[in-house]
Amino acid sequence: MLKYALLGFLSYQSLTGYELEQHIRASTAHFWHARLSQVYMTLKELEADGLVASVVELQESRPDRRVYSLTPAGQAALHTWLAAPLTERSLAKDPLLLKVFFSAAAGKDALLRQLRIQLDLHRQQRTVYSGDLPGMAAELVASDPKLQVDALLWDAVRDFGARYEDLYVAWLEETIQKLERDFPATS
Amino acid sequence: MLKYALLGFLSYQSLTGYELEQHIRASTAHFWHARLSQVYMTLKELEADGLVASVVELQESRPDRRVYSLTPAGQAALHTWLAAPLTERSLAKDPLLLKVFFSAAAGKDALLRQLRIQLDLHRQQRTVYSGDLPGMAAELVASDPKLQVDALLWDAVRDFGARYEDLYVAWLEETIQKLERDFPATS
DNA sequence: TACGCCATGTAACGGGTTACATGATTCA
């Protein structure tokens, strides 16, 4: 799956592994992420499959860069993937919810501590979406009007992320309240 | 992580691998799932680590069952895990959002087809939560009042799932409308 | 002086999926 994310970014411009990881972190991280080491490995596999090609750019006073670009075969693979319909829901895995599910045995205090930490984290993440991300897309469109549709989709996906954090924050707040009221104090 | 889910279920009662998979499917599937084969493998590892123990029950006219139960060491491992606070957000991976992100090149029709399929799936999933799941928890509590707190948490987690599907459905509906309006027809 | 950024990678390991293999019973 990461393969396609990389092909997707490379369909806009040629990039190094390092830059690809930064793009991921800046835009898709809330629904798809990867470690740098995995990005490098995956690029190597893509090149072995002929879907990308690389050129080394020598730099003085900085490490050399290996710049990857999409081959015609890569372009084709990307389009094939985009055209193939997903006929199932995406299945989520959330360690926090798993833990909460079994936390009756953990005791009231431990569970509430847990949830308050998460509340902090999700409140923080929510601000990421209200920041200048919408503006970033707008700028790109201004610089290249061909990207108008692309920006529309980037925005839609970013909006999903914002709503997801809203949901998470609201659920945590309400669950904390409910537990303060109804979870008997650990004796 | 699946390890702890299994320990968690076994802390209520002894179960076979087959039954454990059914429990997962019935209660935690929307935030943690596993294939049967993985359940069997993981149980074997847990037994090797001394966290569970198994007894074979011979059955006539049905395959024999291997029934697993929690050992004291398993109980301890579960409690240690429950007590350890999660200090990071759970990171999501959603293939649909990834695809949407890059779908400008896919064309209006292909994308809308895609989103409508997902809308069906998520509307269907939403009905799962409005079904008799809350009742199920209530019944268990009636049969054993000690499980009152447990049921409270099961309910909270189920509620998260319901809200998540609500969010997904709303986002899909609005995104489809937006695209019908603003995505120029593929020529 | 030490931390963060730029920039690349390898190796060991862990977790999870898919496919394969078996076989009786019950219900439509």
Add this chain to the structure above:
DNA sequence: TGAATCATGTAACCCGTTACATGGCGTA
């Protein structure tokens, strides 16, 4: 007659994480 349920497992593979290894430049 064929599909679903009960019931167990193995083997190959794939994807991803963690830890290791290197090293110069800019800045606080």
